Amino acid sequence: MTGLVSADGNLSQSVAGKFEEKRAIAWKRHRNLFRVFDGPLTEEERFAMMFLYAYMPLNDLADYDGELFLKHVRDTLRIRRTVPWGSKIPDEHFLYFVLPYRVNNENVEDHRDWFFKEIYERVRSLSMEETVLEVNHWCHEKATYTGNDLRTVSPRTLIRTALGRCGEQSTLAVAALRSLCIPARQVYTPRWAHCDSNHAWVEAWVDGEWGFFGACEPEPRMNQGWFVDPARRGMLMNTRIPANYSGPEEITFADTWHTEINLLANYAPTRSVSVRVEDAEGRPVAGAGVHLQVYNYAELSPLAKLRTGEDGIAMLTTGFGDLFVEAARDGRWAFGFIQASDAAAVILKLGDGPTAGTADFDFHPPAAALGEDVETTPAEREQNNRRLKEEDQLRAAYEATFVQEPEASQLAEELGLPGDRVWNVLRKARGNSKEIAAFLREETPAFGGWALRLLEVLNEKDLTDTFRPTLNEHLHGAMEVKGDTEDSIFASYVLNPRVLFEMLRPYRTFFRNAFYDVTSPYELADRIRNDIKIMQGYTYYQGSATPRGSLELGAADRVSRDILFVAAARSLGMPSRLEPGDRRPQYREDGRWQDAFPEMKSDDCGAKPPYGRITLTGPVPEGEKAEYFLHYTLARHEEGMFRTLHYRSGNDGLIGEPLDILPGTYRLTTGRRLTDGSVLIWLHTFKVGPGESVNVEVVLRKEMQQPDTAYGDLGNEATRWLAGNETLKEWLNGKGAVLAWIEPDREPSKHLIRELRERKNDFDGWGGRIALFAGDDKVNVPLGEHPWPDMPELAVFSSDAVYEGWNAVSAGLKDQLPMQFPLVLLVDPSGTVRYASAGYKLGRGEDLLRVISQF
Incomplete structure (x- = not known):
C-alpha cells in the first residue's frame, strides 16, 4: 500500500517539514520519542509515524514515548490488511479518520489491538453498516450515560467504570470503530442555543457515505437517535481533525496543526x-x-x-x-x-475597548422543528429493544462485581475508619473499587486517616483511573513534607495531587530531586519561568500535559506551565493552587494567596496592593436563587476578548463574598431562560482599578407577566388511573403533581432525574407529588419504587405497562405532545395541566419550579 506515501507529494513534503519542527521542539525528549525511527520501519510505517508526529499536540510530545505510537501504527496497518473492507478505505480517510491515536482529550493508551480482538470475531462476516450498528451494541454493553466533569477518561477507563458523559461515550465508539479500520469522527455541537449544555455523537463512513448514530445508544438503523430533533435547532456541529485537512466540508477554523470542519448542514x-x-x-x-x-x-x-x-x-x-x-x-x-x-x-x-455600562438583549434560538425520521419496522424495533435489555443486564452483572456497601462497611470497621466516608469513595471508584480498597488496606495502618483523606480530595473521576503506584507515591511524598501546615490547607493544597484536569501520575520524588536546592516559592517560580518555554497554539484540544512531562519537555502552553508550578510547589511542601476564578498559579504565604507569576507588582513601599475587589450583591427576586454558571457569570477582558472566570458551578455563595481579582475590565452576564428556550439577558460592563473595591448588582430580568396557561385538564380516566379510590383533590393534596414518563437508560430522561435531585430541597419545600413512570419496553433492568438516591421526598417510580396512564392523562390535553421521552406534565391543585414538555430539554427542573411558584 504505497498510496499512503505517494498519493500526494505536497502532503509528504508538508508532513516532513512539520515532523522536523516537532523534532526540534522535543529535543529534550528526543530519545523517548524518536529512537523508534532508528529501528527497521517499512515505508508506510515511517510515513504513518511521521504523519502522527507532524501534527502531534505539544502535550503528547511531553507525556508519551515513541514505542506507544509505533505499536499503534503497526496494529492499525495490520488491521487494515485484515478486515474485508480495508482496501475500500480511501487513503485520505484512513489518514484523517482511522490512523489518529486520540479522539478528544482522553489519556492515550495502547488500545487498538485490544479493541480489535474484543470485537472482530462478532463482526467479521457483517457488512460495514451492520458492523457499525453491532459495534454500538457492544459499546452499550460496556457503558451508559452519566454527567461528570470535563476531563475525558480513556475508552478502557470508561469500560472499567461503565458510566460516562456523551463525550466519553462517543470517544469510546470512535476508538472502537477505528480499531476495525472504519473511518469515524466525533461530532460536537459546541453549545446548544435552546438550552444549556452540549452534546456529542458519532459519524461513521460506510461504503462511501457518512452516517451518524448516538454512541452507546443503539438504534435499529443508522441516522437515528433521540438527539435528531434537538439537532435541528443547532447553530453549529463540528469535528476536529489533527492535520491540515482539505475535504469537501466547510472549514470553520484551520491553523498549522489542526482543522475544524462544519457539519451543521447534515442536521439542521x-x-x-x-x-x-x-x-x-x-x-x-x-x-x-x-x-x-x-x-x-x-x-x-x-x-x-x-x-x-x-x-x-x-x-x-x-x-x-x-x-x-x-x-x-x-x-x-x-x-x-x-x-x-x-x-x-x-x-x-x-474601538479602544469595552466601555462601562449596561445593556439587555432578548436572545432567540432556532425554533423547534420536527423532521422526517428514518423508518423502522416493528420487528426491527422489537429486536433492538430485546437486545438493549440483554445489554443492560450484562452491564448490570458487571457492575455487581464492584465493591458493595457491606464490603465497604467491613473494610471501614477493619481499619477503624468512618463507614460512610469509605463507602463514598468506593462507590465512586466503581470498576476501580477493588484497587482503591487495596490502597486503603495497605496504607491506613501507617498513615491513619490521611490515606482516606487523599482519596476524598481527588475528583470523582480520579478514583476510576488512578492506581496504587500513583496513590502511594503521592501519599508518601506529601506526608514527608507535612510539617506544621494546618490540616485543611495541607489536604487541599499539598496532599492533593490534582491541579486542574491533567492526568494523574507520580511526580513528587521527581520534583524533589529536580528542585532539591529550592527553598522558597519565588525561587521555584523563577526556575520554572527560566526552564519552560511558553508555546501557545500547539495543542488543539482542551487539555494539558502532566506536570512532569512539561518539565522534561522544557516547553508547555501557559496552563500546563501553571499546573507544573502548583504540582512542584506541593511536592516541596508549599501550599499552592490555581486561583478559582482565572486559574493563575498561586502559593500561600503568611495566610494569604500570592501570585507565582504576577502581572502587576506592588511599589517599593507596598502602599498600593495589586488586586482589585468585586462584591456581588442583589437584587435577586425573592424566592429565587442566583447560581454561578446557571444564572450569571463574570468575565474578564484580556487579549482582546472576554474570558469567563471559572468559579465553581452552582456556587450561590459568591453573592456577598468579596472576590480579589486582577485589575481590568469585567462583564457580568445574567440570563433568565424561558420555557421556549429564549433568554432574557442582561450585561453589565465595569472596570476595577488596583486597590479599588466595586459593588456589582446581579440583576435577573423579570419575565413579562403571562396569562395563565392551561394545556388541558385531567379527566375521569386520568383521575381513576392516578388516584384510585381517592378523589383527585385528595391525591393532589392541595399541592399539585409532576407526572413524567421516562426512558431510564436514555440521556434525556437522566437529565430530568439529575435536575430533580439537584433541586430536591426546592421540590420538598413545595411538597407536591413527583410520579415517574416507564413502560415495560423502557425498563431493561429491575428498578424499585425509589431507584435513585437523593430524590425529592415524594418522588416515586412505577411502571405503566401498556402506557394506559399516559393515554388516560394525555387525553385531556388540548394539543398532543410528540411521543418523545421524557414526557413531563405539571398539574396544579385543581387538576389543570400548567406545563407540558416532551423530548430532550435541559433546565426542566427550573421550569417546573417557576410554574409551581405561580400557583
Whole structure:
C-alpha cells in the first residue's frame, strides 16, 4: 500500500517539514520519542509515524514515548490488511479518520489491538453498516450515560467504570470503530442555543457515505437517535481533525496543526452569516479574531472562532438563531449582535475597548422543528429493544462485581475508619473499587486517616483511573513534607495531587530531586519561568500535559506551565493552587494567596496592593436563587476578548463574598431562560482599578407577566388511573403533581432525574407529588419504587405497562405532545395541566419550579 506515501507529494513534503519542527521542539525528549525511527520501519510505517508526529499536540510530545505510537501504527496497518473492507478505505480517510491515536482529550493508551480482538470475531462476516450498528451494541454493553466533569477518561477507563458523559461515550465508539479500520469522527455541537449544555455523537463512513448514530445508544438503523430533533435547532456541529485537512466540508477554523470542519448542514436548516471588521476610518481589518457566541450556562460562549480575510470579512454557516459577536485586533475591540429575524450580516468597527455600562438583549434560538425520521419496522424495533435489555443486564452483572456497601462497611470497621466516608469513595471508584480498597488496606495502618483523606480530595473521576503506584507515591511524598501546615490547607493544597484536569501520575520524588536546592516559592517560580518555554497554539484540544512531562519537555502552553508550578510547589511542601476564578498559579504565604507569576507588582513601599475587589450583591427576586454558571457569570477582558472566570458551578455563595481579582475590565452576564428556550439577558460592563473595591448588582430580568396557561385538564380516566379510590383533590393534596414518563437508560430522561435531585430541597419545600413512570419496553433492568438516591421526598417510580396512564392523562390535553421521552406534565391543585414538555430539554427542573411558584 504505497498510496499512503505517494498519493500526494505536497502532503509528504508538508508532513516532513512539520515532523522536523516537532523534532526540534522535543529535543529534550528526543530519545523517548524518536529512537523508534532508528529501528527497521517499512515505508508506510515511517510515513504513518511521521504523519502522527507532524501534527502531534505539544502535550503528547511531553507525556508519551515513541514505542506507544509505533505499536499503534503497526496494529492499525495490520488491521487494515485484515478486515474485508480495508482496501475500500480511501487513503485520505484512513489518514484523517482511522490512523489518529486520540479522539478528544482522553489519556492515550495502547488500545487498538485490544479493541480489535474484543470485537472482530462478532463482526467479521457483517457488512460495514451492520458492523457499525453491532459495534454500538457492544459499546452499550460496556457503558451508559452519566454527567461528570470535563476531563475525558480513556475508552478502557470508561469500560472499567461503565458510566460516562456523551463525550466519553462517543470517544469510546470512535476508538472502537477505528480499531476495525472504519473511518469515524466525533461530532460536537459546541453549545446548544435552546438550552444549556452540549452534546456529542458519532459519524461513521460506510461504503462511501457518512452516517451518524448516538454512541452507546443503539438504534435499529443508522441516522437515528433521540438527539435528531434537538439537532435541528443547532447553530453549529463540528469535528476536529489533527492535520491540515482539505475535504469537501466547510472549514470553520484551520491553523498549522489542526482543522475544524462544519457539519451543521447534515442536521439542521442553515444560513450564512457575515461579519465585516473595520477600523475607525471604515477600512477592512484583515486577521482580526472573530468570536461568534451563543448564550449557554449564563455566559456568552464561543460557538466558532474565526479570522477575517483580506476583505475584513469572516463567514460562518450556522442555524436560524441569534448570535453575539466579538472582534479584536492589536488591542482594538468591537461587539455586536446578529438576530435571526434580521439580515445575516453585521459590520463591527474596532474601538479602544469595552466601555462601562449596561445593556439587555432578548436572545432567540432556532425554533423547534420536527423532521422526517428514518423508518423502522416493528420487528426491527422489537429486536433492538430485546437486545438493549440483554445489554443492560450484562452491564448490570458487571457492575455487581464492584465493591458493595457491606464490603465497604467491613473494610471501614477493619481499619477503624468512618463507614460512610469509605463507602463514598468506593462507590465512586466503581470498576476501580477493588484497587482503591487495596490502597486503603495497605496504607491506613501507617498513615491513619490521611490515606482516606487523599482519596476524598481527588475528583470523582480520579478514583476510576488512578492506581496504587500513583496513590502511594503521592501519599508518601506529601506526608514527608507535612510539617506544621494546618490540616485543611495541607489536604487541599499539598496532599492533593490534582491541579486542574491533567492526568494523574507520580511526580513528587521527581520534583524533589529536580528542585532539591529550592527553598522558597519565588525561587521555584523563577526556575520554572527560566526552564519552560511558553508555546501557545500547539495543542488543539482542551487539555494539558502532566506536570512532569512539561518539565522534561522544557516547553508547555501557559496552563500546563501553571499546573507544573502548583504540582512542584506541593511536592516541596508549599501550599499552592490555581486561583478559582482565572486559574493563575498561586502559593500561600503568611495566610494569604500570592501570585507565582504576577502581572502587576506592588511599589517599593507596598502602599498600593495589586488586586482589585468585586462584591456581588442583589437584587435577586425573592424566592429565587442566583447560581454561578446557571444564572450569571463574570468575565474578564484580556487579549482582546472576554474570558469567563471559572468559579465553581452552582456556587450561590459568591453573592456577598468579596472576590480579589486582577485589575481590568469585567462583564457580568445574567440570563433568565424561558420555557421556549429564549433568554432574557442582561450585561453589565465595569472596570476595577488596583486597590479599588466595586459593588456589582446581579440583576435577573423579570419575565413579562403571562396569562395563565392551561394545556388541558385531567379527566375521569386520568383521575381513576392516578388516584384510585381517592378523589383527585385528595391525591393532589392541595399541592399539585409532576407526572413524567421516562426512558431510564436514555440521556434525556437522566437529565430530568439529575435536575430533580439537584433541586430536591426546592421540590420538598413545595411538597407536591413527583410520579415517574416507564413502560415495560423502557425498563431493561429491575428498578424499585425509589431507584435513585437523593430524590425529592415524594418522588416515586412505577411502571405503566401498556402506557394506559399516559393515554388516560394525555387525553385531556388540548394539543398532543410528540411521543418523545421524557414526557413531563405539571398539574396544579385543581387538576389543570400548567406545563407540558416532551423530548430532550435541559433546565426542566427550573421550569417546573417557576410554574409551581405561580400557583
